[in-house]
Amino acid sequence: MSEIIPEVSKDGLLDLGKKLFDERRVDYFLGYKKGTVRFKTIPLIARKGEDLQELWVEDFFHANLSLYLKEIKGRVGILAKGCDSRSLVSLIKEGQIKREDLYIVGIPCAGQVDPGKAAKAASCEPEELEEIIRRNQEFVIRANGQEKTLSKTQVLLDKCLFCQYPRPLIFDSLLTGDYVAPVSPVARAQDDLRQKPVSEKWAFWSGQFERCIRCYACRNVCPACFCPRCIVEENMPQWVSPLPAEGDNFVFHLMRLLHVAGTCVSCGECQRVCPVEIPLMKLNEKMTDDLRELFDFVAGVDLEKALPFRTYRQEDPQDFIR
Amino acid sequence: MYRKITREKLRKWLIGLSARAEILVPAKMNGLWTFRLFHNQELPQNFLNSRIPPKNLFFEPLKGLLGWKAADGSFQVNSCPAPEAARVIFGLKPCDARALRLLQPVFTGDYPDVFYAGNLSRTLLLGQACRVQCQGSFCSEVGIDRQDSVDFDVFFREIAGGYIVRVITEKGNTLTGEKEFFEESSAGEWNSAKEEIRGKNEIPLFNLEKVKAGARERFPDEDFWMRVSAKCINCGICTYLCPTCHCFDLCDLQRPGQGVRFRCFDSCAFPDFTKMAVHNPREEKWRRYRQRVSHKFNFFYENFQTVACVGCGRCVAHCPVNLDLREVLLEMAR
Numbered sequence: 043m044s045e046i047i048p049e050v051s052k053d054g055l056l057d058l059g060k061k062l063f064d065e066r067r068v069d070y071f072l073g074y075k076k077g078t079v080r081f082k083t084i085p086l087i088a089r090k091g092e093d094l095q096e097l098w099v100e101d102f103f104h105a106n107l108s109l110y111l112k113e114i115k116g117r118v119g120i121l122a123k124g125c126d127s128r129s130l131v132s133l134i135k136e137g138q139i140k141r142e143d144l145y146i147v148g149i150p151c152a153g154q155v156d157p158g159k160a161a162k163a164a165s166c167e168p169e170e171l172e173e174i175i176r177r178n179q180e181f182v183i184r185a186n187g188q189e190k191t192l193s194k195t196q197v198l199l200d201k202c203l204f205c206q207y208p209r210p211l212i213f214d215s216l217l218t219g220d221y222v223a224p225v226s227p228v229a230r231a232q233d234d235l236r237q238k239p240v241s242e243k244w245a246f247w248s249g250q251f252e253r254c255i256r257c258y259a260c261r262n263v264c265p266a267c268f269c270p271r272c273i274v275e276e277n278m279p280q281w282v283s284p285l286p287a288e289g290d291n292f293v294f295h296l297m298r299l300l301h302v303a304g305t306c307v308s309c310g311e312c313q314r315v316c317p318v319e320i321p322l323m324k325l326n327e328k329m330t331d332d333l334r335e336l337f338d339f340v341a342g343v344d345l346e347k348a349l350p351f352r353t354y355r356q357e358d359p360q361d362f363i364r
Numbered sequence: 365m366y367r368k369i370t371r372e373k374l375r376k377w378l379i380g381l382s383a384r385a386e387i388l389v390p391a392k393m394n395g396l397w398t399f400r401l402f403h404n405q406e407l408p409q410n411f412l413n414s415r416i417p418p419k420n421l422f423f424e425p426l427k428g429l430l431g432w433k434a435a436d437g438s439f440q441v442n443s444c445p446a447p448e449a450a451r452v453i454f455g456l457k458p459c460d461a462r463a464l465r466l467l468q469p470v471f472t473g474d475y476p477d478v479f480y481a482g483n484l485s486r487t488l489l490l491g492q493a494c495r496v497q498c499q500g501s502f503c504s505e506v507g508i509d510r511q512d513s514v515d516f517d518v519f520f521r522e523i524a525g526g527y528i529v530r531v532i533t534e535k536g537n538t539l540t541g542e543k544e545f546f547e548e549s550s551a552g553e554w555n556s557a558k559e560e561i562r563g564k565n566e567i568p569l570f571n572l573e574k575v576k577a578g579a580r581e582r583f584p585d586e587d588f589w590m591r592v593s594a595k596c597i598n599c600g601i602c603t604y605l606c607p608t609c610h611c612f613d614l615c616d617l618q619r620p621g622q623g624v625r626f627r628c629f630d631s632c633a634f635p636d637f638t639k640m641a642v643h644n645p646r647e648e649k650w651r652r653y654r655q656r657v658s659h660k661f662n663f664f665y666e667n668f669q670t671v672a673c674v675g676c677g678r679c680v681a682h683c684p685v686n687l688d689l690r691e692v693l694l695e696m697a698r
Contacts (some may be wrong), residue, residue, distance in 0.1 A: 078567060078680070079500055085595045085685050089673040105685065109597065167412055169499050169526055169563070253394065255416070255425065257631070258599035285615055285628045286425050290435065299526050302673065315684035317601050319395050352694075 048215040060091035069116035072107040073097045081157045106309045108265040117143045123151040127210035128307035128342030129265040148210035149217045153202035153224030163196035201310040204230045251291040253318040260312035266305035309340035366549040370526040377545040385450035417607035422483040429625045446482035454490040459674040461515035463607035490517035497563030500680025521557040528557045567690045570697045578696030579661035593653035596683045600631035602679035608672045
C-alpha cells in the first residue's frame with residue numbers, strides 16, 4: 043500500500059477547517075453541530091473560521107450535507123460519510139459542482155441510529171427514549187427508567203445494514219477512525235412487494251401516498267433533486283395540482299423517482315425526514331436495482347462511467363430512440 | 365364541576381354516543397398517532413400527540429368550497445354545504461385545543477368561514493391531560509397547562525382504572541350527566557389526580573413577554589434572520605404539522621363543463637408563497653422564515669392579543685435539519 047492518506051484527528055479537524063478559511067481555499071465549510079433534540083445533529087454552515095467552534099462529530103450525524111450544495115455556491119469544505127461521498131461523486135458527474143471547488147473531509151461512521159426503529163424494538167414511544175448508547179457491538183437503550191440491550195440490526199437505519207461504502211470514495215483528507223461497515227454487509231433481501239400482483243402494489247402505494255401532505259421535504263432534502271424549479275410548482279400549465287389528493291400525490295412521487303434515477307445514491311434522507319413515514323426507499327431500491335440490471339449502472343461510485351440517461355447508443359434495444 | 369368514570373364505562377358511554385354522533389379517538393396507524401373513527405375498540409392508554417395536528421379535522425388540508433356546472437347555455441354555481449353532523453373527538457391534548465381556540469377569531473371574525481365555524485360547533489371536544497413531555501415541546505412557556513384546560517367541553521385526567529373529569533361547558537355537562545356512566549366527584553379528587561409530567565425540558569425557559577418584544581425589535585435585523593434560517597431547506601413540515609398555521613391556497617379543478625374550487629394548505633416556507641404576477645416579496649428564504657416567526661409572535665399578537673404558538677413541539681421534533689424554533693425565540697428574548 044503506497045497510498046498516503048492525510049489523516050486528521052478530531053481535535054485537528056477544527057484547525058484544518060480554520061486553515062482552509064485562512065488560506066482562502068474555501069468560502070464555506072459544511073459540518074455538524076450538537077443537536078437540540080435527542081438523537082439529532084444540526085448541519086453547521088460555517089462562513090468563517092470562528093463559526094467552526096461548534097463543530098461536533100460524535101454521533102447522530104444523519105444529514106447528507108451535500109444537499110446544501112444546491113444552494114451554496116463557491117468553494118466548499120464538506121464533511122462526508124462514505125455514503126454521502128456518493129452524492130458528491132454523483133453531483134460532480136452531473137455537472138452541478140466541480141471537484142476542485144470541494145475540500146472533502148471523510149468521516150468514519152459506525153452506522154446511523156434510527157430512533158423510531160429503536161423505540162419499536164424497545165417497545166416504547168420515540169418520545170420515551172432517554173438515551174441510546176453504543177456499547178461494544180450492541181446498543182443500550184434507556185427508556186422509562188429501564189435499560190435494554192439491542193442489537194445493531196434493531197437500532198441502525200436499514201441502509202446502514204447494507205453499507206457497501208463505509209470509506210468515502212473521494213476525499214482530500216480523512217478523519218482518523220475505522221472505516222468499516224457497521225455490520226458485516228449482507229445482500230439486501232428483495233422486497234416482498236415486488237412479487238405481488240400490480241393490483242396489490244397499487245393498493246399498497248395508494249395507502250402510503252394517501253397520507254402524503256405534500257410538504258416536499260423528501261424533494262428538498264434530496265441532493266439529487268437539484269432542479270432550480272420543480273415541475274410540481276409550474277402553474278402555466280399546471281402539470282400537477284398542489285392538492286394533497288391521491289392522484290396528484292402519486293404523480294409527484296413517481297415523477298420524482300424517475301427524475302432522480304441515475305443520480306439517487308440511496309442515501310435514504312427522503313425516507314428519514316418524511317413526517318408521515320412513507321417508506322420511500324422501497325421505491326428508490328427498486329429503481330436502483332433496475333438501473334443496475336438494465337444499464338449496468340450504480341450511481342455515485344465512479345467519476346468516469348457514462349450516465350445512463352445522458353448516453354446515446356446506436357445499439358439501444360428500444361426502437362423509439364434509434 | 366367534577367365527575368368520574370371507569371375505563372370500561374367510558375368505552376360504553378362512547379358506544380352509546382356513537383349512535384348519535386361520529387366519534388374520533390386516538391389510534392396508531394402506520395406508526396403514527398392519529399384520530400380515527402371509533403369502532404367500539406379499547407381506548408389506548410399513554411397515547412401521545414397526533415403527528416398531524418387535529419386542526420386538520422376543522423380546517424381541512426383539502427376542502428371543496430364550491431362547484432360549477434355548465435350545460436345547454438346555463439351556468440350553475442353551488443356552494444359546498446357547511447358541515448353539520450354531530451361529532452365527538454376524544455383524547456385531544458391541551459395544546460391542540462388551545463390552537464383551535466386561537467384560530468377561532470381568524471375564521472369567525474370579519475370574514476366568517478362557514479366550514480371552520482361549522483366544524484367547531486358540531487364537535488364536542490373531550491380533552492385529556494398529558495403525562496409525557498413531547499419531544500421539542502415548550503407548551504408551558506407559552507402558557508399551556510398540560511394537566512388542566514378550559515378549551516374543551518370536558519377534560520379528562522387519568523387515574524387508576526378510569527378518569528376524573530372536569531366539566532367545562534353546558535354541552536359537556538348534559539352529556540356527562542348520565543348517571544349510568546358518570547359519578548359525581550370533587551375538586552379534592554380532581555386535584556389529587558394531578559400528575560408529574562415525565563420527561564424534561566431540553567432547552568432553558570424563556571420569557572414570553574421578552575419574546576414578543578424581541579419579535580418586534582428583531583424584525584428589521586436582516587443578518588439575524590439570514591443566520592437563523594441558513595440551514596432551512598424550504599420544506600413545509602413545520603407549517604403543515606403546525607396546529608396554528610392556517611395559510612391556504614385556492615385551486616380550481618376543471619373538467620369539460622364542470623369544475624370544483626378547492627382550498628388546500630400553503631406554506632410560507634415555499635419559494636412561491638405570495639409570489640405575484642410580477643413580483644415575489646419573499647423570494648429569499650430568510651424573509652419567509654421571518655414571516656413564519658413574525659406571524660406567530662408579532663403580527664398575530666398585534667391582531668388578536670395572543671401569540672399563535674402553543675408550543676406543541678412538532679416543528680422542532682420533525683424538522684429535517686433540527687432548526688429549533690425554541691433557540692430562535694431564546695435569542696429573540698435576549
